[in-house]
Amino acid sequence: xxxxxxxxxxxxxxxxxxxxxxxxxxxxxxxxxxxxxxxxxxxxxxxxxxxxxxxxxxxxxxxxxxxxxxxxxxxxxxxxxxxxxxxxxxxxxxxxxxxxxxxxxxxxxxxxxxxxxxxxxxxxxxxxxxxxxxxxxxxxxxxxxxxxxxxxxxxxxxxxxxxxxxxxxxxxxxxxxxxxxxxxxxxxxxxx
Numbered sequence: 001x002x003x004x005x006x007x008x009x010x011x012x013x014x015x016x017x018x019x020x021x022x023x024x025x026x027x028x029x030x031x032x033x034x035x036x037x038x039x040x041x042x043x044x045x046x047x048x049x050x051x052x053x054x055x056x057x058x059x060x061x062x063x064x065x066x067x068x069x070x071x072x073x074x075x076x077x078x079x080x081x082x083x084x085x086x087x088x089x090x091x092x093x094x095x096x097x098x099x100x101x102x103x104x105x106x107x108x109x110x111x112x113x114x115x116x117x118x119x120x121x122x123x124x125x126x127x128x129x130x131x132x133x134x135x136x137x138x139x140x141x142x143x144x145x146x147x148x149x150x151x152x153x154x155x156x157x158x159x160x161x162x163x164x165x166x167x168x169x170x171x172x173x174x175x176x177x178x179x180x181x182x183x184x185x186x187x188x189x190x191x192x
Contacts, residue, residue, distance in 0.1 A: 001053065001056040001057050001059075001060040002060050002064070004057060004059035004060070004062060004083045005057060005061040005063075005064050006038050007019075008057075008061060009061060009064055009065060010155065010178075012027060012039045013116030014065060017061070017065070017067065018058040018059070018062035018065065018067055018068075018072055019058070019072060021057050021061055022054070022058045022075050022076055022079055023052055023057040023070070023079070024054070024076075025051050025054030025055065025057075025058070025079070025083075026079040026082055026083055026133045027080075027132075028051045028054075029051065029083045029086045031047070032044050032048050032051065032087065032090070033086045033087050033089060033091075034085075034090065035047065035088030035090075036043045036087065036090035036093075036094050036157035036160065036165075037090040037091075037093035037094050037097065038086070038094070038097070039094055039097060039140065040163070041094075041160040041161070041163060042160070042161065043192055044090075044160050045160035045161045045171050047088075048066075048126065048153065048156065049157055050155075052119075052153050054078070055076070055149075058072075058076060059076070065156060077122075079142045080118075080149055081114075081115060081118055082117070084111060084114050084149075084152070085102065086109045087110055087156065088108070088110055088114075088169075089107070089111075091104075091107040091110075091156075091165055091169060092104040092107035092108060094165060095107060095166060097167065100166060103165075103166035103169070104168050106166060106173060107169050107170035108174040108190060109169070110169045110170075110176065111171040111173070113147070113173045113176035113177045113180060114147070114149075114152055114167045114176045115171065116176065116177070116180040117145065117147050117148070117149075117176050117179050117183070118149075119180075120142070120180045120183045120184050120187065121142045121183055123186075124142045124183060124186075124187035125142060126191075127191055128157075128187065128190050128191065129185065142183050142186060142187060143155070144183075145178075145179030145182070146178060146179055146181060147175035147176035147177075147180070147181075148179065151175065152166055152172050152175070152176065155171060155172050155175075156168060156172065157170050
């Protein structure tokens with residue numbers, strides 16, 4: 001990603017900023033969700049991989065331009081949650097359109113459990129950091145677990161490619177719930 005960031009920075013004369021990449025990546029998840037909802041899983045998977053890489057590109061560009069900031073970190077984390085909501089909404093519509101509306105509940109569950117992973121992490125960081133750590137150190141406190149964002153998106157791609165969207169949503173829900181609980185226990189122990 002560093003090479004791509006250098007090329008983008010050079011070609012744009014530094015006018016394309018990391019936040020531009022972050023927002024563009026978010027907006028491109030709308031057509032991906034539309035493709036999922038319409039049942040074009042292969043195309044959606046390809047675009048999801050391409051625009052999933054934007055998560056790394058904005059960070060590389062921020063470091064290159066020396067514009068890494070708490071505001072950028074907040075925007076990145078927030079848009080990741082928005083992307084998930086968009087994708088799981090498209091997934092729910094796809095399952096309803098495939099006359100499998102009973103599976104759509106798993107899209108809702110996957111969305112909720114995924115957001116819980118990030119929520120527990122954010123609240124834990126706030127509770128534990130207490131102003132003693134830098135934002136970057138705080139961000140890395142509780143990022144472990146099987147149901148991390150990158151894993152959830154990789155599983156979604158696999159589910160789309162294999163045409164097993166419902167089953168993958170069940171797996172995402174289970175892994176995300178486990179990860180949220182695991183992080184909650186870890187944070188609780190750290191708080192004493």
